[in-house]
Amino acid sequence: MAIDPGAGSTRDYLATPVRRVVDRAMGFEQWRSARERAGLMPYAKYLIKPPRASTTLQYSDGRRFSGINFATQDYLSLASHPAVMTAATEAIQRFGVHSAGSTALAGNVHEALRLEAEISELLHTRHTLLFPTGWAAGYGVIRGLVRETDHVVLDVLAHNCLQEGAMAATRNLYRIRHRDLAMTRHRLSTIRAHDPANAIVVVTEGIFSMDADVPDLRAFQALCREYEATLIVDVAHDLGCMGPDGSGQIGVQGMLGEIDIVMGSFSKTFASNGGFVSCNSRAIKEYLRYYAPSNTFSNALSPIQIAVVQTALGIVRALEGEALRQRLHTAVVALRQGLSDEGLRLYGEPHAIVPMAVGSEAVARRATMLAARNDVLVNLSEFPAVPINESRFRLQVMATHEPDDCRAAAKLIATSVRQAEADIAADRSGRELEAA
Ligand SMILES: Cc1ncc(COP(=O)(O)O)c(C=O)c1O
Structure with missing residues (x-):
């Protein structure tokens, strides 16, 4: 049957039952190439x-x-900034091109410590851990902290890395309507009524990229305190490009230093691959270094990436x-x-x-x-x-x-x-x- 290239979606090829995995891929490839033709x-x-x-x-x-x-992401145009490009070439002279290991072993260049401290300064947090990508940070912060018996309450529009991290961590996953505080409260109280013993993590974003809208971070954080849940906010799209000194939505909403856990990406505003998790707990930072698989078992950011992000961050804050x-x-x-x-x-x-x-x-x-x-x-x-x-x-x-x-x-x-x-x-x- 002829494929209509204006119809169908990737969803059609997600779970087709097949005997060999290649057959599922072949179905998708026929549709993809029909669209291409x-x-x-x-x-x-x-x-x-x-x-x-x-x-x-x-x-x-x-x-x-x-x-x-309008098809690529470099919000402050820092990828082509002369100081950022110079920083990249100078980093090569100091360290070469590769950081040869994970941060749990010997892959972190010492300049990463300074970058971690500077991100903490911007967010008014005490500790920051770098991740190889923003995706790895989002996946890793949930997969690293949450266990099977714990609960994750997640905005239905949260980014794929957060969804995947939550699904890998626990079956106790509750998707709430987009930015819906009342539904979050209802969910938290129901969980706590049945399970006083296990942890709850609530996940939202500083600004949601498909809808360009923002949650009430202060209210979400207060709700989490009330039910002893931990709030994680993904600031991939807002850190650096908005808010006082580039502090993003957390700064706009006057919540610097008050969000339980902040995670972000460097790929939108800071001209590089990479991500981070930032919080006030040294214990969480070090726990994630060894328990977030996307950090522990993945190579650290390269010296070039560290230098690029650090220079970009300097510009952001100036x-x-x-x-x-x-x-x-x-x-x-x-x-x-x-x-x-x-x-x-x-x-x-x-x-x-x-x-x-x-x-x-x-x-x-x-x-x-x-x-x-x-x-x-x-x-x-x-x-x-x-x-x-x-x-x-x-x-x-x-x-x-x-x-x-x-x-x-x-x-x-x-x-x-x-x-x-x-x-x-x-x-x-x-x-x-x-x-x-
Ligand atoms: C909200 C959000 N979180 C995390 C990520 C992942 O970031 P990265 O591209 O640095 O892996 C993205 C990127 O698309 C994103 O939009």
């Missing part, structure tokens, strides 16, 4: 130029498109960081205004990620590729990352995006979406005519 596969793009405000990407079907770039955050905000507001003026619907609040509603998968797939043809490079989020028929562009803005370019891009995006809607409507009426 139809020119509707906007994933797995390759950078031909550095990920700056405009760039060139090669799509998986081999076509190359250049234009204004006046220059403040200026970059202001530029980022101006660009974000220009883009959001431009898109709204075109009648497009946006999610959430002004933040480096601008999620924009597109609609059905068929329209969204076509619109994404038309946008690339119209010189705007965007990422598509579709089911199962978001609900069915609620596909959206997840536009990632950076400090070096010029407001005028953002306004121009908004018009081109609107043209692409309208064209895609018209194409899909024409296809549908063509099929209906054929069937009649």
